[in-house]
Amino acid sequence: MFKNTARCLDALFVIAGALIAHAMRFPSGYQLADNERLLIAFNCVLVLLLFPAFGFYETWRSRALPLMLGRVVMAWFAVSATSLVLVFTLHRMDELSRLWFGYSTLISGALIVVTKFGAHVALRMARRRGLNYRTVAIAGAPGFSRMLIAHLDRTPQAGFKPVCLFDTNAQVYGAIDGRAGRLPVLVDMDAFVARVRAEHINEVWLALPLSEEHTIYRFKRAFQHDFVNLRFIPDVRSLSLFNHALGDVFGIATINLSATPISPVQMWPKLIFDRLFALVALILLAPLFGLVAAAIKLTSPGPVFFTQERKGIDGHPFRIYKFRSMSVHHEAQGQVTPAARRDARVTKVGAFIRRTSLDELPQFFNVLLGQMSVVGPRPHAVEHDDLYKDQVYGYMYRYRIKPGITGWAQVNGYRGTTTKVEKMETRVKFDLFYIHNWSFWFDMRIVGITIFRGFVGRNAY
Known part of the structure; x- marks a missing residue:
């Protein structure tokens, strides 16, 4: 009933938007032309046929509002594009007011989006007040x-109300007390099933580890003749997961344990x-590059730039560019000695550009080449990667995205040389x-903090 009402309303908004656009375009009171009437009717049919395919007549209860509104906009764009193709195909574009078509497209789309947004907000408010909820x-x-x-409890707007628990560990570890806060705790499977049926509970959530396959099948058999939504919510806390979003590989459902956390589409901005x-x-x-290069060249022998191999996204190596801040020296193979206070290797100009982070500016070339990002985890020397990857939990996961010139750790004071594992753990x-x-806005925040605070830090030497 609700779905059919929503479809009819969407078709009415198409008509309303077209009429409002006609009144704006022809204030003198011209009647709708036959071509306009045909296009309105065609758009209404498309709305009734195409909108359900985008899935936004289904419940929005547990879905993100921006994602669903995005679907609405995409669906309306599909309808408008299809009607435009029809007009061109029938060679009726010359007989149709382009301004009216643009007005009607914008107004109808706005009416549909605003109405669905308002309905969603109203339902969220109702659920916060204990209405329109589903028992779990x-x-x-x-x-x-x-x-x-x-x-x-923290998200009442989702509209799910827990009413009882079943302790699956009771037979192994012994039953817990008969209540979990305000909720009763059951330890007998038959009693649990009977309660779900007697109270007409809408959903049963199986909060079980991935290894409890036999228990999942047990619940499926118990409720196979009941019209109750059975959901499996895997307990993956024992796994070392960084990103466990659901994925799809050739139609096979997957759980990403440590895959790249941000999709390519999200990364475009x-x-x-x-x-x-x-x-x-x-x-x-x-001009600043020229001054720093001249100062380096005039005060110590050697090249202006210093390059070193670092790991980029997914561990791909690249050469990072810096202004040289030390006198030319050689170290043993596989050894990198970090700079220390009053390090004799650091030149006078080098001490200044390291303290102010001017030595990092050539890394904009790495950004332009696509090897680095403006914002991201700082790349460390390959030798330091080998040292810390087994000592600091999650260290190598930093390379799942491009390294950056500045980052969240740096604007919070964690920059410069790190000699203790504890400090590296905090930075990670x-x-x-x-x-x-x-x-993207988190990036802009970090860029803003970096610009206003500058790169100067007491740990850089």
Whole structure:
């Protein structure tokens, strides 16, 4: 009933948008032309046929609002594009007002999007007040089940209300107390099934480890004749996961344990920004480059630039560019001695450019070449990677995205030489937080902090 009403409303919005556009385009009161009426009817049919295929007549209860609104916009774009193709195919474009077509497309689309947004917000408010909810029974180990309950309590707008628990570990470890907070805890399978049926509970969530396949089948058999939504929520806390989003490989469902966390489509704004920002920075900083290069050349023998092999995204090696800040020297194969305070190898000019991070500016060439990003985890010497990868949890996962000139760890004070494992662990935690919470606007925030605070730090020497 609700779905049919929503479809009819969407068709009415198509008609309303066309009429409003006609009134705006022809204020003198011209009647709708036959071509316009035909196009309106065709758009209504397309809405009824195409919109369901995009899945936004299904429940939005557990789905992200931006994602669903994006589907609405894509669906309306598909309808508009199809109608435009029809007009061209029938050679009626000359007889149709382009301005009216543009107005009607924008107004109808806005009416559809705004209405669905308003309906979603109204439902969220209703669910926060305890209305329009679905009851949930959770079966699993007490720890993970309680974590799910806490999450549902924090997100009442989702519209799921836990009503009871089933402790799957009771027979092995003994039953816990009869209640988990405000919820009753059951330890008998038959009693649990009977309660779900008696109270007409809408959903049963199986909060079980991946190894509990036999228990999952047991629940499937128990509820095979019941109209209850049975969901499996895998307890993967025991696995060393960094990114466990669901994926699809040739139609086979997968769980990504340590795959690249950000899709290529999401990275497009970052890639475009990196190239443009690097190009502008290199042009504007060209005079400063000349001054630093002259100072290095005039005060110590050797090349202006220093290059060193580092790991890029997915471990691909590249040569990083820096202004040379030390006197030319040679170290044993496979050994890199980090700079220390009052290091004799650091030149006077080198001490200044290291303290102010001017030595890092040539890395904009690496950004322009696509080897680095403006924002990302800092790449370390390959020898340091070999040292810390077995000592610091999650160290190598930093290379799942492009390394950066600046990063979340750096703007929080973790820059310069790191000689203790504890300091490297803290730096890695900041890098992993950045990866897990990445967004284009998070990058802009880090860039802004870097510009206003500068690169100067007491740990850089």
